[in-house]
Amino acid sequence: MSMTDPLPQPTLHTERLTLRPFVVEDASAVQRLAGSKRVAATVPVIPHPYLDGMAEGWIATHADAWRDRKSVSFAIERPMNDAEGPVLVGAVSLLIGPYSRQTAELGYWIGHPFWGNGYATEAAREVVRFGLQDMDLLRIHASYMAGNDASGRVLEKIGFRPEGMRPLHVERFGKHHDLYVVGILRADAGDAGRAAP
Template sequence: MKQPVLTTERLTLRSFNPADASTVQDLAGNYNVSKSTLNIPYPYENGMAEEWISTHLEDWNSRTRLVYAITLTGTDQLIGAISLHDIDESQGELGYWIGEPHWGKGYCTEAASALIQFSFERLNLGKIHAEHLTSNPASGKVMKKIGMRHIGSEQKRDRHNRDSGIELYEIRNT
């Protein structure tokens, strides 16, 4: 089954394709994007985007991860990514990044709202959880805007094996 396309007022959430790799490398490879996440490497080396994109179809088919390209409706300009990963029969974890030129425009909130609605209505999940680096409060604002509630804080190892403060959020399907 093909991964469904999701649309919002300004955005189209679609599957990534190999042609997106150079834009992914440019956007995700920005130091300011990388430092706001636990997992995006910096520098973002050649071939990493292609490898990442190549995993998406199998993950969707196994229903363990759902990854969308966030694009501007009408132009198909790629501006970021949003995913639901660690999916099981009742829950999943929300993750996202937006390219720095597109920060502060509400795109992440819009995309996250659409993915949560899809997760509850079509995937029948009971709970979505998410986390953000304490050093990235803008991500926490997105989580609050989409109805998530803060449930705690913890320490996690980042990609450099350093302890990082993490804020935990969740939303339940009611």
């Protein structure tokens, strides 16, 4: 894939989930789910309060970010065969760089009503595969605030290894928190990535 690659952002499928580009019609669900303090509490980049128009603004950045290979964001949609039809349950993204075009940071959130179903693990695992195999990334890292043990567990389950801790690195809601950093190398990823060179 190159900067001039005209391919549209793909839709990915896991056993239970569809990972697709966001559309503006997702904005109200994004505002409601990401606007919850329970979700925002552990993701400093999510605005809080999450005001009208912010979700539309965020979604509007996605197409150029994909085209310019700056980031890729996927809406996580629950099973199509669910009686109520597809439901947006969260978001997962890769932020490329800033020090290499072949490294990225993984981020995700799941709406609080949908926690505990394995959705974050399933979605993150597939996006890591996509990043390492299809986007040709060499490594992906992620970071989580001290106390966010659910996220630490998700990252452990998908093969990320501890890389360190930044003391009091993150401020959220008036308190500073240690930040744990974990990562995965394509060369170590086994089936999640291309075979080591």
